[in-house]
Amino acid sequence: MMRDLQEEHLGESLVEIRHATVYREMQCVLKDLSLCIPLGCSTVILGPNGSGKSTFMKLLTRELYPVAKETAAIRLLGRETWNVWDLRRQLGMVSADLHHDYLGETPGLEVVLSAFFSSISLYDHHAISHYQRAKSYEVMDRLGVASLQDQPFAHMSTGEQRRILLARALVHEPRILILDEPTTGLDVSACFQYLEILRQFIREGGTVILVTHHLHEIPPEIDRVVLLNDGHIQADGPKREVLNAPSLSALFGTPVELLQRYGWFQVVPAASVS
Ligand SMILES: Nc1ncnc2c1ncn2[C@@H]1O[C@H](COP(=O)(O)OP(=O)(O)OP(=O)(O)O)[C@@H](O)[C@H]1O
Numbered sequence: 001m002m003r004d005l006q007e008e009h010l011g012e013s014l015v016e017i018r019h020a021t022v023y024r025e026m027q028c029v030l031k032d033l034s035l036c037i038p039l040g041c042s043t044v045i046l047g048p049n050g051s052g053k054s055t056f057m058k059l060l061t062r063e064l065y066p067v068a069k070e071t072a073a074i075r076l077l078g079r080e081t082w083n084v085w086d087l088r089r090q091l092g093m094v095s096a097d098l099h100h101d102y103l104g105e106t107p108g109l110e111v112v113l114s115a116f117f118s119s120i121s122l123y124d125h126h127a128i129s130h131y132q133r134a135k136s137y138e139v140m141d142r143l144g145v146a147s148l149q150d151q152p153f154a155h156m157s158t159g160e161q162r163r164i165l166l167a168r169a170l171v172h173e174p175r176i177l178i179l180d181e182p183t184t185g186l187d188v189s190a191c192f193q194y195l196e197i198l199r200q201f202i203r204e205g206g207t208v209i210l211v212t213h214h215l216h217e218i219p220p221e222i223d224r225v226v227l228l229n230d231g232h233i234q235a236d237g238p239k240r241e242v243l244n245a246p247s248l249s250a251l252f253g254t255p256v257e258l259l260q261r262y263g264w265f266q267v268v269p270a271a272s273v274s
């Protein structure tokens with residue numbers, strides 16, 4: 001089904017951002033940023049703390065808007081205007097903000113089901129279908145969190161919470177996943193399981209937009225890398241061109257060496273000469 005959607009939208013752009021300047025309070029966080037990502041082109045936005053990654057994500061989810069000027073424009077899936085709920089139904093999201101929104105008594109199953117309504121909790125007017133319930137059980141089972149269906153979100157470990165949020169992101173079968181540092185709080189095994197699910201999602205035709213400062217979070221299937229440095233695009237291109245020790249040392253403001261194995265990357269401190 002996802003492949004059908006993919007073919008239907010072949011050539012369509014997922015996001016087109018032109019000359020976006022974004023302020024948070026008095027601070028100019030994104031500076032005249034222009035970026036286009038076609039549907040089907042999974043992309044990682046890599047940058048240090050405070051470089052504007054989460055702010056960029058909020059442009060995609062319509063939580064923030066650029067300063068109005070004639071040259072500024074944001075198109076998502078080819079449209080400039082969206083009902084924000086319609087838009088969010090097309091996306092699966094995992095972020096620290098979403099994580100914080102859920103720190104409460106909501107049981108695991110309700111967190112997952114809430115994806116069908118683009119909401120945080122379930123309300124009386126939400127009629128849950130048999131399909132939605134069955135699908136939620138299926139995805140939770142796949143992610144190893146079926147036993148958490150009645151457990152309040154606040155009473156789960158951080159890793160369990162993240163897996164429940166990934167189940168929420170996947171349950172309504174979106175064709176786009178928007179992930180902001182998704183493996184935060186996951187142990188090695190949970191992190192690898194998470195990454196395997198992302199890889200499968202991409203192989204099946206889904207598009208991932210991932211923002212992170214962790215190179216190990218980038219699955220081999222994501223080839224396009226955008227380096228975001230202090231609200232500017234420092235580089236944008238295929239991994240083999242963009243990821244190298246000098247560019248990453250400049251990005252993170254510290255000398256690093258780049259390690260690569262089987263399509264995965266990691267950085268370590270540059271060898272000391274003394
Ligand atoms: N709610 C807010 N109000 C005011 N300023 C904010 C707000 N959120 C972020 N900022 C500022 O915007 C800048 C960019 O923040 P952003 O969260 O986009 O960075 P980031 O690249 O996601 O960093 P990190 O890797 O730490 O998550 C930071 O300097 C931050 O202080």
Ligand SMILES: [Mg+2]
Nearest residue numbers: 053054055180
């Ligand atoms: Mg962030």
